[in-house]
Amino acid sequence: QVQLVESGGGLVQAGGSLRLSCAASGRTFSSYAMGWFRQTPGKEREFVASINCNGGSTYYADSVKGRFTISRDNAKNTVYLQMNSLNPEVTAVYYCAAELVVTMTPPYRNVYWGQGTQVTVSS
Numbered sequence: 001q002v003q004l005v006e007s008g009g010g011l012v013q014a015g016g017s018l019r020l021s022c023a024a025s026g027r028t029f030s031s032y033a034m035g036w037f038r039q040t041p042g043k044e045r046e047f048v049a050s051i052n053c054n055g056g057s058t059y060y061a062d063s064v065k066g067r068f069t070i071s072r073d074n075a076k077n078t079v080y081l082q083m084n085s086l087n088p089e090v091t092a093v094y095y096c097a098a099e100l101v102v103t104m105t106p107p108y109r110n111v112y113w114g115q116g117t118q119v120t121v122s123s
Helices: none
Strands: 004-007 010-013 018-024 033-039 046-051 058-060 068-073 078-083 092-099 111-113 117-122
Touching: 004 092, 018 033, 018 092, 018 117, 033 068, 033 078, 046 068, 046 078, 058 068
Parallel strands: 010 117
Antiparallel strands: 004 018, 018 078, 033 046, 033 092, 046 058, 068 078, 092 111, 092 117
16 A cells, blocks of 8 residues: 655646645555546546656646656655646646556556645636
């Protein structure tokens, strides 16, 4: 089992940047594919980005390609989400996710979730 703690959310103006971090417990972090999801009130949680176990492959939702970058540091048990050129449409609670697979794919049945961090972009 893995426990996840997100940080780095907050309030930022449109056009700004934020970097989210997710620290994972345990000694087998490198065995988990990692991802970021987001959720707004009344909507289902949606996929944002994922990265495979060794960081060699990354995947993004079309809406964030070119603006968001996911990365991981297996020595620090941490995954990051760099978010640039932010606009109010990305305002949401962002959740870190871990799955004991090489590459995270739908339907994400066996995912461990963090508690979420709020990202708010003002216009």
